[in-house]
Amino acid sequence: MVEDEQTIAESIATRLRAEGFSVELAGDGPAAVAAFTARPHDLVVLDIMLPGYDGLEVCRRLQAERAVPVLMLTARDAETDVLVGLAVGADDYLTKPFSMRELVARTHALLRRVDRAAELAALDAEPVGADRLTVDDVEISLAERRVRVDGDEVHLTRTEFDLLVCLASRPRAVLPRDRLLTAVWGWSDGSGSRTVDSHIKALRRKLGGDRIRTVHGVGYAWETSR
Known part of the structure; x- marks a missing residue:
């Protein structure tokens, strides 16, 4: 969870932990990149407005390191900002303010898609139909x-x-x-x-x-x- 506003970060982390997730917090862009490089993570919830590197640059660096699903949080609702976020590798986005229920639902959905992709990859040795x-x-x-x-x-x-x-x-x-x-x-x-x-x-x-x-x-x- 990458968010520089501590109250928001802790609130999101508390809710995700209540759902059974293990959550690591980072408060700025360089800290997020360092944490991701040091340890494998299954998903990144990433605010777009961050000190150090902004969320777009963080997303670029994370995806260059290894592919990971990214749920981007943004206070900007401009179409250009959303499209740039998707272009650098974000899988989904939420515009602030958002409900915790929706954030949890989207987190689960992204992880289910990763599991589904892994299951399909495991079947590559015996492909079904045209690839x-x-x-x-x-x-x-x-x-x-x-x-x-x-x-x-x-x-x-x-x-x-x-x-x-x-x-x-x-x-x-x-x-x-x-x-x-x-x-x-x-x-x-x-x-x-x-x-x-x-x-x-x-x-x-x-x-x-x-x-x-x-x-x-x-x-x-x-x-x-x-």
């Missing part, structure tokens, strides 16, 4: 979790990749936001539609804006020329 998905000029390697557009590799976050696979595996089909939330984030309560929208915008920026169609009031569909 490669190609739609027009977008090639997705499911086993390697890599994406190429017209032959050039595009770097996606864990969440962006899962969202892309969900959409591209059903070309032209309109997928409602709540279905995407369940399939990608593991949420079943229908909350978090803004999270879906933000990740869609991040995907469009990396893959091209004409590949994902918005169906207003419903959800999104992957466009294809085939």
Whole structure:
């Protein structure tokens, strides 16, 4: 838990510990990077406004060290700030003020996704079905979790990749936001539609804006020329 406001940090840590998590606190960017480098962690809850390095720089450094799910906390609600956070490797975000209940739910959901990915990786020796998905000029390697557009590799976050696979595996089909939330984030309560929208915008920026169609009031569909 990386947060420079001690009251907030301790409050979040207390709630997460009550849920059975072991929580380590860091109050600034350099301390967070040092703690992460010294010991393995399963998930990072990261405030964006920090002394030393800000949350964006911390996230860059953590992901360069080794992949880890990151839940970013931000007092900024500007779309650009959210998209930058997702671009540097954050898997999800919460805008302050937020409820502790929602933070706990998203923490559990992120860890479930990591467990699911580990289970799928364990099956690589006996692959079931095709491990490669190609739609027009977008090639997705499911086993390697890599994406190429017209032959050039595009770097996606864990969440962006899962969202892309969900959409591209059903070309032209309109997928409602709540279905995407369940399939990608593991949420079943229908909350978090803004999270879906933000990740869609991040995907469009990396893959091209004409590949994902918005169906207003419903959800999104992957466009294809085939």
